[in-house]
Amino acid sequence: MTQGAPPGAAVPAAGPNLPAAAAGRPAARRLPAGLVPAALGRLGQPLFWLLLILFILVPAGSSLILVVSPRLFGQGQQWLTLTYLSHAFNGAAGVAIVNSLWVSAAAAALGVAIGFPIAWLAGRTTLPGRRLVSGSMWLVLLLPSWLPALGWERLVQPDGVMYRIGLDWPWVTHAIMGPAGVVLLLGLRSVPFTFLAITAALGGLGQEFEDAARAHGAGRAATLRLIVPMLAPAIWSALAIGFAESISDFGVAATLAYNSNFSLATYQLYAAINNFPPSFPAASALGAMLVAAVAIPLALQARALRGRSYQMLSGRTRQVIRRQLSRAGTAWSTGGIALFYVVALGVPGFGAVSGSLLGDFGGSFNLTLANYRAVFHQAGQIGPLERSLVYAAITASIAVAGGFIAAWLLAQRRARSSRLLDFLLLSAIALPSVVFAAGYIFAYNLPVWSSIGISLYQTALLLIIAYTAASLPTSARVLSGTVSQLPPSLRDAARTHGAGSLSAWARGVLPVVSRPLVMAWLLAFAGVFLELPISQLLYQPSSPPASVAIQDNLGNYHFGVGLAQSVLAVAVALAAVGLVLGGYRLAAPAGWRRIGSATRG
Amino acid sequence: MTPAALRLRTALVTGVVGAGVLGLVACSSPGSSGSSGSAGTPAVSASAAAAKVPLVVYSAQGYDHAMTAAFTKATGIPVKLDDNSTGPLLTQIEASKNNPNWGLLWVDGATAFAGLDQQGLLQKGYEPKVSWNALGQQSLPTDKSYTPTGVTLVAAVVYNSAKVKTPPTSFQQLLSPQWKGQVGMDDPAQSGPTYPLIAGMMNSLGGISQGEKYFASLKANGLIIHPTNGPTLQALTSGQINVALVQSSAAAGAAISDKKLVVTYLKPATLLPSAIGIDAKAPAAERQEAEKFIAFVLSPAGQKVMQSGDPTGDSLYYPVLQGVSPLAALPPLPSVTTQTINPYTWGSREANINTWFDANIVR
Numbered sequence: 001m002t003q004g005a006p007p008g009a010a011v012p013a014a015g016p017n018l019p020a021a022a023a024g025r026p027a028a029r030r031l032p033a034g035l036v037p038a039a040l041g042r043l044g045q046p047l048f049w050l051l052l053i054l055f056i057l058v059p060a061g062s063s064l065i066l067v068v069s070p071r072l073f074g075q076g077q078q079w080l081t082l083t084y085l086s087h088a089f090n091g092a093a094g095v096a097i098v099n100s101l102w103v104s105a106a107a108a109a110l111g112v113a114i115g116f117p118i119a120w121l122a123g124r125t126t127l128p129g130r131r132l133v134s135g136s137m138w139l140v141l142l143l144p145s146w147l148p149a150l151g152w153e154r155l156v157q158p159d160g161v162m163y164r165i166g167l168d169w170p171w172v173t174h175a176i177m178g179p180a181g182v183v184l185l186l187g188l189r190s191v192p193f194t195f196l197a198i199t200a201a202l203g204g205l206g207q208e209f210e211d212a213a214r215a216h217g218a219g220r221a222a223t224l225r226l227i228v229p230m231l232a233p234a235i236w237s238a239l240a241i242g243f244a245e246s247i248s249d250f251g252v253a254a255t256l257a258y259n260s261n262f263s264l265a266t267y268q269l270y271a272a273i274n275n276f277p278p279s280f281p282a283a284s285a286l287g288a289m290l291v292a293a294v295a296i297p298l299a300l301q302a303r304a305l306r307g308r309s310y311q312m313l314s315g316r317t318r319q320v321i322r323r324q325l326s327r328a329g330t331a332w333s334t335g336g337i338a339l340f341y342v343v344a345l346g347v348p349g350f351g352a353v354s355g356s357l358l359g360d361f362g363g364s365f366n367l368t369l370a371n372y373r374a375v376f377h378q379a380g381q382i383g384p385l386e387r388s389l390v391y392a393a394i395t396a397s398i399a400v401a402g403g404f405i406a407a408w409l410l411a412q413r414r415a416r417s418s419r420l421l422d423f424l425l426l427s428a429i430a431l432p433s434v435v436f437a438a439g440y441i442f443a444y445n446l447p448v449w450s451s452i453g454i455s456l457y458q459t460a461l462l463l464i465i466a467y468t469a470a471s472l473p474t475s476a477r478v479l480s481g482t483v484s485q486l487p488p489s490l491r492d493a494a495r496t497h498g499a500g501s502l503s504a505w506a507r508g509v510l511p512v513v514s515r516p517l518v519m520a521w522l523l524a525f526a527g528v529f530l531e532l533p534i535s536q537l538l539y540q541p542s543s544p545p546a547s548v549a550i551q552d553n554l555g556n557y558h559f560g561v562g563l564a565q566s567v568l569a570v571a572v573a574l575a576a577v578g579l580v581l582g583g584y585r586l587a588a589p590a591g592w593r594r595i596g597s598a599t600r601g
Numbered sequence: 602m603t604p605a606a607l608r609l610r611t612a613l614v615t616g617v618v619g620a621g622v623l624g625l626v627a628c629s630s631p632g633s634s635g636s637s638g639s640a641g642t643p644a645v646s647a648s649a650a651a652a653k654v655p656l657v658v659y660s661a662q663g664y665d666h667a668m669t670a671a672f673t674k675a676t677g678i679p680v681k682l683d684d685n686s687t688g689p690l691l692t693q694i695e696a697s698k699n700n701p702n703w704g705l706l707w708v709d710g711a712t713a714f715a716g717l718d719q720q721g722l723l724q725k726g727y728e729p730k731v732s733w734n735a736l737g738q739q740s741l742p743t744d745k746s747y748t749p750t751g752v753t754l755v756a757a758v759v760y761n762s763a764k765v766k767t768p769p770t771s772f773q774q775l776l777s778p779q780w781k782g783q784v785g786m787d788d789p790a791q792s793g794p795t796y797p798l799i800a801g802m803m804n805s806l807g808g809i810s811q812g813e814k815y816f817a818s819l820k821a822n823g824l825i826i827h828p829t830n831g832p833t834l835q836a837l838t839s840g841q842i843n844v845a846l847v848q849s850s851a852a853a854g855a856a857i858s859d860k861k862l863v864v865t866y867l868k869p870a871t872l873l874p875s876a877i878g879i880d881a882k883a884p885a886a887e888r889q890e891a892e893k894f895i896a897f898v899l900s901p902a903g904q905k906v907m908q909s910g911d912p913t914g915d916s917l918y919y920p921v922l923q924g925v926s927p928l929a930a931l932p933p934l935p936s937v938t939t940q941t942i943n944p945y946t947w948g949s950r951e952a953n954i955n956t957w958f959d960a961n962i963v964r
Binding site for chain 1: 657658659666681682683684685686688689691692693695696697698699700702713716720790791796827828831832835836839840841951952955956959960963964
């Protein structure tokens with residue numbers, strides 16, 4: 001739901017030790033309550049449900065009810081109408097939805113086509129520099145999608161950098177500034193999700209399967225034919241995430257797609273809200289359509305995987321021997337992966353950094369640090385970055401804690417309540433964040449709240465709650481695989497050895513989940529740090545977060561300053577990720593980090 | 602790991618989460634709320650207003666940080682500034698109209714204020730005691746539901762003098778093959794001043810359908826749309842387009858930054874007042890502070906801040922008061938042929954015309 005955050009409709013486990021999570025659904029097995037501290041079970045569970053209802057169901061529901069009953073929220077005359085819903089099928093809105101559907105499907109397929117080989121090369125072969133690959137994937141994830149789009153535009157637009165350095169290639173301009181470019185950018189953005197899902201699945205796929213195939217005389221191709229279907233849950237999961245991520249993306253829709261006169265549903269939705277007077281019911285109708293669209297890949301995924309078993313984890317998973325690449329294989333693989341990073345990071349990085357080093361309007365090629373000086377010296381330019389850092393850190397901490405509890409509840413086989421929770425979290429993931437944020441205004445700015453002395457709208461509190469509500473479903477998805485795999489014996493063993501309830505959790509459970517927790521934290525952090533739609537509608541006056549300040553500069557007369565601010569923001573986010581990963585490496589015992597990994601080196 | 606180290610780690614984890622919760626509690630303290638006071642209380646006396654509730658200012662003006670700081674310094678009234686583009690500010694106002702949270706709104710374009718006024722969202726009947734010049738007098742609405750603070754023009758025509766030797770002399774010329782693929786403008790869905798530009802063009806051509814025909818022809822001649830003034834001007838300096846139709850303040854500012862750019866005006870340019878409107882539902886004390894804010898903005902001290910707060914942007918406006926001259930970068934207003942559009946007539950058409958423009962011209 002958050003822009004730039006992975007709306008993991010079936011989000012992959014973020015660590016290499018969580019294969020079942022890639023199947024999207026937790027294993028169907030009842031978990032003992034003791035996996036989370038006992039007190040939570042009694043008092044905490046109803047409270048947790050209350051918070052979910054208040055902060056996810058109520059705002060999301062308000063937005064959706066608005067479509068059929070605008071008058072309920074003072075947004076029109078009709079108490080009950082289907083007009084707005086029918087408008088979503090016709091005219092410009094209908095075209096935009098069709099565009100979004102096919103572009104997202106193509107982008108998801110492209111993401112798998114690129115991400116699968118990269119994950120296999122990094123996870124299973126002696127590819128040089130393989131350790132760098134997963135780190136760099138974080139960089140791809142960290143970039144808000146509008147930044148690569150701007151970088152590409154700057155390069156290929158008529159009279160852009162490409163033309164100025166003497167490459168007169170109008171066909172490149174036509175290819176990028178159109179549907180193909182949109183698919184390319186959204187596809188590249190889906191690559192990290194595929195990479196994480198496949199890496200996670202490969203982590204649990206021990207050497208024994210390949211050995212068995214080879215022992216029965218299978219050649220390399222036949223072995224591959226055996227292995228690839230075993231990864232079906234991860235591949236389907238990656239397709240579903242790529243689709244959900246692409247269809248709810250706003251960054252590319254509002255930049256490259258918009259400038260190419262190629263209308264996508266999220267932009268259409270934004271235009272409905274930004275018109276004057278804005279039509280919230282029309283925007284919410286488009287939001288409802290997008291929520292419904294995400295059901296398509298999920299249904300396909302469920303159908304493809306139904307009735308088959310992919311249980312391959314066991315305590316005896318054999319460590320994998322990395323395949324030795326031939327010299328030609330090494331050259332091709334390194335070249336291919338390098339090309340991916342050039343296209344995904346190099347080009348947009350060049351665009352953004354060069355833009356930030358040019359004068360305010362980028363009319364010449366004279367390099368200057370004026371924009372960076374402006375960021376550091378002008379009042380109100382650095383504050384937003386610091387503020388977003390704090391917001392993202394608080395949000396990620398709460399979302400991960402809440403996500404862990406939700407994942408634990410999902411893994412309980414109380415059929416009705418876990419199914420309800422599952423549905424609630426998935427719907428929240430699919431709802432575009434601008435509609436979700438408007439729902440927060442409708443729900444939490446009703447006069448009744450003021451009359452009892454609660455004024456939440458435009459406070460940092462409501463902004464952080466909204467960020468958290470937007471991040472929690474994804475965190476829950478990320479963690480659900482791990483949590484569903486936790487055997488009760490872990491905690492029992494600690495209890496048997498005399499540990500108290502909390503300490504048993506810390507000694508028995510925490511080591512196993514520590515790595516996925518860190519990864520989920522980083523995902524939530526990265527998603528919130530440069531989040532735009534929720535920030536735009538809910539931020540506290542006088543205290544704009546980074547994305548609002550950057551957009552303000554980009555949209556006005558300070559294009560270069562905005563780009564400088566973006567470059568700094570990405571650098572800050574990257575430093576934070578590095579700090580957390582480095583801190584985990586230093587602080588966590590070696591055993592915590594090794595658990596569940598089937599691959600060496 | 603020793604049990605002691607484990608306890609320390611657990612405590613650390615608990616501490617981090619606890620600190621987050623504490624941070625949230627701190628954020629939610631009453632002082633951080635956007636506005637306070639209860640709606641519907643009777644108008645308060647000046648002495649009661651001295652209690653000084655925070656004045657919530659929604660503004661899209663480039664000099665608003667400087668102005669609110671100067672206002673607080675001069676009066677002691679605390680201000681919470683929501684500085685954003687016009688679009689998001691109006692969206693916030695419309696989404697929260699059940700329970701508004703703003704004290705005053707300060708943006709460009711009388712049509713937006715007329716729209717708010719027609720919905721009953723603005724306080725009527727306030728006029729500061731100042732000496733208006735002719736621009737000010739003609740920009741003041743009869744019900745005094747908003748107060749003009751300055752005037753800019755749409756469209757200013759900016760061209761790249763290094764590439765364009767004979768600039769266009771009429772809007773009709775832009776439809777000729779000579780300008781094919783070279784003209785750019787903003788998108789009314791994203792840029793506040795662009796709807797008045799479109800409405801002004803329709804008004805001068807004789808009606809909506811004539812205006813639609815003009816923009817359709819302009820599109821057929823390769824019109825390029827960017828979201829706002831910034832990207833459109835960037836497209837001009839980078840050479841993607843050679844002529845940009847934008848707001849005069851942005852045009853003059855860009856010409857200061859880049860000497861190749863020259864600004865000219867075609868007949869007619871539409872007057873675009875920037876104005877302040879007061880939230881009709883704000884507490885009386887806050888409304889009184891908003892009136893003080895308007896008076897401060899139109900005082901000599903306030904005008905000085907307006908003209909110095911954003912020297913290459915919004916400070917480039919035509920004053921609405923006698924005795925205040927525009928900045929030197931602006932051409933004398935009498936040298937430009939201008940027109941005024943009726944904000945109430947054109948304001949109510951905004952949603953439909955923007956939707957038409959979005960569906961037929963933008964894509």
